[in-house]
Amino acid sequence: MRFFQPKSQLGFARILAETRSKVPISPGLISLEKPLKKEGYSAYFEIPFPTLDNIDKSSKKLIWIFPKEKEEKVLSKSFVLTEQPFYPHFVSDSISSQDYFEYVESFLSFPEAFRQIFTLPITMTDSKLVNQVSQTDCSLYILTGLSSLFNNQRRLSELLVSLREKISPDIAIYVPGPISPAFYSFLVYSGIDFFDNSQAYYTSKNGYFLTIDRTYSNEEHPTCYCPYCMEKPPNLFKHNELIIKNALTRIHHSLKEETLRTLVEKDIHNKVSFAATLRKYDSVFSQSFRSRSPIISNATMKCVGEESLSRPVITEYRNRIRERFVPDLLSRIILLLPCSARKPYSFSRSHMQIRKAIKKGGRGIFSILSELIVTSPLSVVPRELEGIFPAKFYDIPVAGQWTSKEISITATLLNDILKRYSKDAIIINHMSGEGYKDIIQIVREQNSFTVYDTSQEASPTSDKSLSRLSETLQEIFSDKFSSDVQAPSTLTKKLRAISDFQFGSDTGRILFADSLKTKGKYPRNQQIFSEKEQIAILNSKNGFLSLSPDSAQSISTKSKNILEFGDIQVKGSNIFAPGCIKADNSILPNDEIFVVFEKQVVATAKAIVSGKDMNKMTSGIVAEIKKKTRVKK
């Protein structure tokens, strides 16, 4: 059994907890020696200085720090440090490899208690022998030499991604040595779990003075008023230690509230090569991060820089809209609207005014109307999906200017979606401004739809534009509307769209009838009933669905969120890795998943880690049960 258990996953970043006690310990800080105060540290090394009496016999340990009341419960309180021979990472293979492989072979032959920490120099990450180590219950890798790649974005991204792809998420990686706390968030995002306080030790006149976003020389640095700097003489070690600890709690917190990516985008401004590496992650390695980033979340998402355009979550969102969004069959009018600062859009003043104007278009207008909100960086948000993450939770600085990249991404997705509509549908463009103009231009060039502009001369919320919108709708409406056809309700359309987005194409139509009953009003969760049976709950916080096991059964052949389980009955409240026979690779952390035994849904659950990683883990919890199917007696 491994020492660690992921509690949550966000790309390669995870919160790791001790398996038995569930005490979260990563991202964490390791002290090089026993600290005076244990607060803020996850562990410390006990490495006695060599003496003549204990040559080669002194055991070197890593001791974990737990709250007293949990200590009895934990799997182990300390690890024995296994050592590779003396070579540093930069030594050429021809000198070190033979001795290193001897180390790996002896490591593999150790009893399990001595096989918890493995030293891995960056030069050896591709070795086959090392792959064997990842099959053992080894819990912590010491990755040495990584800082030598900090200026090499290509090798850095390749190495970290391939290592993290290879090893299970319950194996922690510790990067030893002095690293500026300004880089922690990026490295945690890259899958590093532990750092140490070695940088705090550089306290001489040539040493370092740390701030949360930079490293200064000790001779010239900004004044600090922390109690340690106020001491005479200032206690530089304690100051640096404090900064390092705070830097880590900041990251831990952002992981908890799922805003790490926003923090990373801010922090990469501290180092250009990391900014470049992040771009590599988002382009070349996008799939690796996307398949591990939750799309069910209720974290606010600030999209300030260019990096935000290609966030994994946003790329995943666009992808799902492209692949899974199907407009209602009766839609004949496509209304393109600008976004609003307030989310969900329909709660904003501008969208309320627009809604009023739409209603003037005629009774029943919504049955043939499909509203698409055009925005950056999400590109297109169908009205039906305005309540889900990330549509409800993003924020961008609006200055009216669009970059050419934004324009091309947005126009491409919009064009792809428009292809799904009936050929005789009509587009009403109720957007104004430079970027929107360019997008509409592209739409016009690449489609044969008739496009009416209703907000060309004035802003979309001006009386002039709003009345033009109403008039235009009236004109078209009488043409296109036929009262004979029974249209699905707005609620049904919304639920179907969410279902398709969340569970996979075609699931919405199976789950939700044209008319449904609900209980509970915003901001409470909505319970959805069909023929007096509750079939689903719409979570008002994140906008996603929870299904009853029976409803889940009805889409179990269509949905991708499937975990094949090894037994007909689920015991306890968790699914453990050994019980998971196979998980779909497209499952994301936080996803609502269906636990299936021989094509029978036996429970619904919430994924803790991605499907890819469920298949890799050999111990620990992979999903939390939400509801079990009642066993028929």
Next chain:
Amino acid sequence: MKINTSYSESIKQIREKNLPSREHSRRIIHWEEKHRIKSEVVKALVFILPTRGCSWALSGSGGCSVCGYLYDNPQKPDFEMIMISIKDILNKKIQQEEEYSIKIFTSGSFLDRNEVPINVQEAILKELAKYHQIREIVLESRPEYINDKILQNIVNNIDISKIEIAIGLESANNKILKNSVNKGFFWEDFEQATERIIKFGAKVKAYLLFKPPFVTEYDSINDIFLSVSKIKKLGIDTVSINAISIHRGTYLSLLFEKNQYRPPWLWSLVYICKEIKAKFPEIRLICDVVAGGTRRGAHNCGECDKAILEQLKEFTLTQDLKALNHNIQCSCKEEWKGYVLHEKIS
């Protein structure tokens, strides 16, 4: 195989690049210093003979990864002049009432016939034998030149009990000898040479290298302790701990320039001396720090270096632990501890 072929190849390349630029000098360098023998301090006369240089360094192996002494040797030695100079200096310097220790260094091996021809060895020893004031003579040699024949030759020319043969063992760990220093011999060779020397009645001094390339300071401290205890078992009572200084034109120098090597801390040397002397008080422990306090030598933060170097000097001379017990406080002591530990883990 006592060498790592690819490692020695890269050392050789560096050597070949730097050898043509070495300067031709014929001067015999000599100086006088204080020196500790057994329980007293005497004057020591140190001679550096301008031979052709160390045969190991000149060989196809490239020599030791840390040694640049070769670059100070002349290409064509003039042994006639060397003999004249030695006679002259001894004559001038040795005074009637004083006692002396003589150190004859070549930056190579005095007992290597290819470096110092056998007749020159004999002549020098004979000359030294003339002075009763000389209590001790230190010669340096690699173990492979120490055979019965060459030792017999010493016996024939001088009272061999005065002779101390200093061998640069560097480490008792063959992995370090092979993959770090490129020393070309193993512990077992040293062991054999020592047995021979003791059999003939001379003494042995072992040089240990503190912090050779690739070895962390922590591991090197450990290695020194390990080596000292192994050496002690052979009956050797004099150990010289040589902290590395970075010679130009060496493999180590390249590492240093790439920021992949930091010379050892003086704190470590103090720690090592204290530990060894406390546990093995009978060992004569010598710790002369070459280029101490400079960037290329053992150093601390720059503020406390001078005071610690003074202490080490005093300790080497007096062999008294008290010399090391002046409590020097410096902000870099924490830094040293942190450095040693993190370097160990990394």
